[in-house]
Amino acid sequence: MLLQQNVLQKFVPCNKQPNTWTQVFGIFTVSLAAVTSAVHFSWTSPAIPILISNSTHLETIMTLEEASYLTVIPPVASAVSSPIMAILIDLFGRKPLLMFMAVPHLLAWILIITAENTYIFYLSRFLSGIADAVIFNAGAAYIGEIAIPSVRGSWGNLLAIGIYFGQLLVNIIGAYYSIRTTAYIFISLPIIYLLLMLLLPETPYFLLTKKQEGKARESLRILRWTNNVEDEFVSLTKDVKRQVSESGTFKDIFTIPTNRKALLLSIAIRGAQQLSGFPAFAVYTQFMFQQAGGDISASMSAIIYSAILCVLISTTAFFVDRFGRKPLMTFSSFACGVVLLIEASYFCVDQHHIMDTADFKWMPLAGMLAYTVVFSSGLGIMPTLMLSELFSASIKSKALCVIHISFSIYILTISKLFQVLTSNFGLYVPFYLFSFCCFLSTIFSYLCVPETKGKTLEEIQQSLK
Known part of the structure; x- marks a missing residue:
């Protein structure tokens, strides 16, 4: 650790007064890992339209059904490997595991570069899912354990920002470059992340x-x-x-009342976010805009949507401590429900030719931009932030493992459900479903979500009793 301190002191001298810059640097570095994960996760947004078209470089063109498995494989791999990561995080530590995640990301990009058939892409997606298990198990734990409450409240949202920034990057690069060139560009990210991670200490x-x-x-x-x-x-x-002093086993998550309550709350909070339709919108962004039609191209619509989402998340993330977790979750859930209901109604009218929608072709993009505004105000950032706030050190890795498995199930279910419902009934059906889920999340947020604003881990644990 003396090596890390000597290197960092070249940039900022150490003095008697405490300084938070190294905590912010640590959060930034872990957030870079979130960027690389988000790029892989949302890679299907620009890739699927290419893979199912005549412009693909594969031996045979993928069907939409085959391409849909590209969105399902990562969460399956993540769920399967998550219990292993939960063991390793307590055995070897947070930092070594976070450094390891660069390996599957590098291999995944190499496979995309060399892929000649569908199955190589599937293998690449499986490796990216393993890396996702690392970031969502070890990343939240690392941030929660290195940062004081004020830093965690202001900068802890960088992890969420990294996810949305990665989504924006891949939609921009993927819109203008081939699948292989995109992979060549993004293979540098895990390398940079690994070098920065070397400068950070293990958590105290x-x-x-x-x-x-x-x-x-x-x-x-x-x-x-x-x-x-x-x-x-x-x-x-x-x-x-x-x-x-607690034994810290998987059994303790369910048998100790505070742990059990924190676990159920975390799964429900993450569910509120995912059931708003966000994972489907992330992996099918360009495809969704292709199906919806409109005056702007699908690729440009995807870039605008991702850019607005990233900017809004980055802006609102620093105002979380001013308004609190509970009010923002409640407002965001309700507003998302309203916006998605309006979108679904438009798609229903347009598909069934109930009335002429020629003058309303701006609705798909405008509606999704409105969704980004209200989603980013609460649902977009709160679940990721609160995962690092609810669990004690002895149980955190096990709890995050269980939560991540449920998170993976949410993603694969919602992504596949979006494809099935859209293919068989139309775009309006999944939008009606997501709207209904948002209204249920509003009730849950108002009645059940705890307020963790400005509280230490000890204070939060006491509030759950």
Whole structure:
């Protein structure tokens, strides 16, 4: 850790007053991993229209049914590998596992570059799913354990921003370059991420659970950028001892009331986000706009949609602590329900020729832009932020594993359901379904979502009792 501190001191000298810049740098680096994961996840948005068209470089053109499995394989791989990652995160630590995730990402891009048939693409998607299991298990844990509440509230949303920024990047690059050229461009991201990760320490929480007090103290010095950390170290040691007094098994997630409540809340909060239709919109962005029609091309509509979403998420992320988690989740869920209901009604009228919609061809893009506004105000950022806030150190990796498995199930179900419903009934049917789910999420958010604004891990745990 002395190496990390010596390298970082070349940029910002260490002094007696605590500084938060290393915590922000750590969150930024982990968020870069989220960018690479999001690029892989949303890669199907520009890729599927190419793969099912005559412009593909494959031996045979993919059918939409075959291409739909490109959206399903990553969450399946992620769900299968998540329990393994939960074990490894406690065995080897948060940092080594986060560094490892660059490997499957690199291999996935290499396979896309060399792919000549459908099955190589499937293998690439499987590897990207393994990397997703790492970022969603270890990434949230790392951020939650290195950052003080004020930093976590202001900068913890960089992880969510990274996801939306990656979605924007792949829609822009994928719209103007071939599948192989896009892969050549994005293969640099995991390499840059790996080099930055080398500069960061392991979390003091994890080191204390392994009884490595000296390394934990040094980690805290780097993360607070001061040598005066004794008071916080004593308090942190006390907190960790209390938390690890629990056995920390998968059984404890369900048998200890506070853990069980936090788990159910987390699964429901993540479900509220995913059931708004976002994963389907992310992987089928260009295809969706192709089906909807409109005055603007599908690729440009996808870029505008992704750009507005990224900008809004980046803007609203820094106002979370001003309004709180609960009010924003409630408002966002209700507003998304209204917007999706209007969109669904338009698609229904247009498909069944109930009236002439020639003067309303701007509706698909305008409606999705309205969706980005209200989605980004709460549903877009709250679930990712709150995952790092609800669990104690002893149980966090196991809980995040279970949550990520449910998250993967949400993604594969919603993505496949969107394709099936759209192909068999029309675009309006999944939009009506997502709208209904958003209204249910409004009730849940108002009645059940806890307020974690400005609270430490200890205070949040006490509020769940």
